[in-house]
Amino acid sequence: MRITVLGGGPGGYAAAFEAARLGAEVTLVEKERLGGTCLNWGCIPTKTILRSARIVADTRQAEEFGLQATVASVDVDRLRARKESVVDELVSQVESTAKRLKVRVVHGAGYLAGPKTVDVYCHDGSEEKIESDAIILATGSVVFKLPNIDHSLEGVWTSDDAVAIPEIPKNIVIIGGGVIGLEFACAYAAFGSRVTVVELVEQVLPGNDKRVVKLVQAKLEELGVQFFLGDAVETVERVDDRMVATLHSGTVLESDIVMSAVGRKPNSEGLGFSEAGIEMDRAAVKVDAFFRTNVGGVYAIGDLIGGMIPAHVAEDEGIAGARNAVAEIRGEEPAMTVRYDCVPACVYTFPEVGVVGTSRDSAKERGIDAVQAVAKFAANGKALGEGESDGFVQIVAEKGTGRILGCQIVGPHAVEIIHEVAIAMHHRMTVAEIAHAVHAHPTVSEVIKFAAQDAAAKCGV
Numbered sequence: 001m002r003i004t005v006l007g008g009g010p011g012g013y014a015a016a017f018e019a020a021r022l023g024a025e026v027t028l029v030e031k032e033r034l035g036g037t038c039l040n041w042g043c044i045p046t047k048t049i050l051r052s053a054r055i056v057a058d059t060r061q062a063e064e065f066g067l068q069a070t071v072a073s074v075d076v077d078r079l080r081a082r083k084e085s086v087v088d089e090l091v092s093q094v095e096s097t098a099k100r101l102k103v104r105v106v107h108g109a110g111y112l113a114g115p116k117t118v119d120v121y122c123h124d125g126s127e128e129k130i131e132s133d134a135i136i137l138a139t140g141s142v143v144f145k146l147p148n149i150d151h152s153l154e155g156v157w158t159s160d161d162a163v164a165i166p167e168i169p170k171n172i173v174i175i176g177g178g179v180i181g182l183e184f185a186c187a188y189a190a191f192g193s194r195v196t197v198v199e200l201v202e203q204v205l206p207g208n209d210k211r212v213v214k215l216v217q218a219k220l221e222e223l224g225v226q227f228f229l230g231d232a233v234e235t236v237e238r239v240d241d242r243m244v245a246t247l248h249s250g251t252v253l254e255s256d257i258v259m260s261a262v263g264r265k266p267n268s269e270g271l272g273f274s275e276a277g278i279e280m281d282r283a284a285v286k287v288d289a290f291f292r293t294n295v296g297g298v299y300a301i302g303d304l305i306g307g308m309i310p311a312h313v314a315e316d317e318g319i320a321g322a323r324n325a326v327a328e329i330r331g332e333e334p335a336m337t338v339r340y341d342c343v344p345a346c347v348y349t350f351p352e353v354g355v356v357g358t359s360r361d362s363a364k365e366r367g368i369d370a371v372q373a374v375a376k377f378a379a380n381g382k383a384l385g386e387g388e389s390d391g392f393v394q395i396v397a398e399k400g401t402g403r404i405l406g407c408q409i410v411g412p413h414a415v416e417i418i419h420e421v422a423i424a425m426h427h428r429m430t431v432a433e434i435a436h437a438v439h440a441h442p443t444v445s446e447v448i449k450f451a452a453q454d455a456a457a458k459c460g461v
């Protein structure tokens with residue numbers, strides 16, 4: 001049973017490891033370093049940088065905590081070195097797991113040469129043809145570049161440049177108020193940059209609940225971030241040493257750096273997919289619920305298939321894809337899918353955001369009789385003690401049954417505590433079941449219990 005995985009990001013390496021655990025002979029092809037966007041340019045470097053930014057932001061409040069402290073300056077070289085050591089450590093752990101599970105890693109650029117064949121142009125100059133019983137495509141995504149911006153201009157960054165932290169710019173204009181844009185806005189504002197965010201839609205974090213985005217925007221404004229919402233950057237020029245961005249409204253913004261954070265697109269160009277007969281939806285590979293493409297034995301997962309694109313979704317799709325591929329080779333029916341309705345989505349701004357499931361408005365639009373209960377961190381002892389009492393937990397549940405439909409959290413440790421609700425939703429629990437579970441005191445998780453109690457009463461359960 002031979003399986004080849006093309007792309008070694010969180011989707012690809014999760015697929016490779018799962019297939020190996022199930023007894024397959026696995027080859028994993030990676031053209032850069034194992035770990036993909038997530039470990040090398042995405043989740044991990046950004047969160048490592050945000051940790052330093054958080055220390056700076058917290059230190060500004062030292063006096064409030066009865067402390068005398070200041071951060072004199074940001075040592076960019078040390079900051080970068082720390083980020084790189086965290087990334088190196090995690091990449092080496094993925095490499096070790098590959099070794100332990102006897103996954104053969106081929107370093108080179110792969111190309112789908114046929115339904116059973118991957119050709120690799122190896123880094124050492126050689127070429128390899130890999131034949132297998134199943135192929136899992138996991139080539140991820142690349143930065144989406146706006147056509148009206150010349151990315152070759154000095155002073156124009158994407159997130160790939162920003163995680164490299166070449167400098168802390170005095171002024172930075174960030175195009176895009178989504179997750180990536182706001183996380184960088186938060187980090188650079190804490191480090192002392194003057195940050196301006198331009199967002200096409202009338203709100204930051206498009207698609208999120210209004211109450212959530214209002215608070216996040218207000219807290220970022222307190223950090224010094226300026227927002228232009230419902231506006232778009234039309235042109236970017238370099239004039240002497242400065243960047244000049246002209247917005248649709250006519251506003252002209254001057255800065256040292258313009259960073260484009262307008263999203264990513266599936267990485268499928270020039271990889272042989274269409275030529276091998278694989279059905280595409282623009283740049284994304286089309287798959288069914290079991291991650292099968294229309295070509296027998298070829299699966300696809302992660303950012304490459306579009307849709308929801310956090311790393312944890314790629315990972316779960318990788319595991320499901322691998323299990324289904326193994327089942328198919330064994331002559332069994334593929335059965336594993338991913339529960340997209342209870343995937344947590346997190347934003348690591350100050351304060352953090354954790355969201356799962358639906359908002360009340362979306363539930364109502366779908367004809368569900370939904371109630372909403374809100375509990376604030378302002379009444380929580382742990383949050384007050386930590387000096388982080390802004391924010392709330394908002395639970396959405398179905399009237400009459402108490403079925404949990406969603407939850408939005410803004411506030412301390414939101415990205416951690418959202419899992420209580422995500423797991424409850426995964427197991428189809430009710431708000432009453434959360435409300436009846438003992439929660440330790442004092443913890444910020446108690447706010448979830450209070451919201452659940454209120455929701456249970458509103459649902460009549």
Ligand SMILES: Cc1cc2nc3c(=O)[nH]c(=O)nc-3n(C[C@H](O)[C@H](O)[C@H](O)COP(=O)(O)OP(=O)(O)OC[C@H]3O[C@@H](n4cnc5c(N)ncnc54)[C@H](O)[C@@H]3O)c2cc1C
Nearest residue numbers: 007009010011031036037038042043110140302303310311
């Ligand atoms: C700045 C930033 C911050 C992010 N923060 C978060 C976060 O906090 N949480 C979260 O869940 N998600 C986050 N993401 C998204 C997350 O990184 C992706 O969803 C995730 O990495 C997708 O995994 P993947 O395996 O599908 O693709 P990728 O991680 O993109 O991996 C694809 C791999 O395939 C390789 N590859 C491509 N083409 C070939 C080829 N021809 N041959 C061989 N190898 C090839 C690439 O080199 C890469 O290693 C962030 C992304 C960015 C950009």
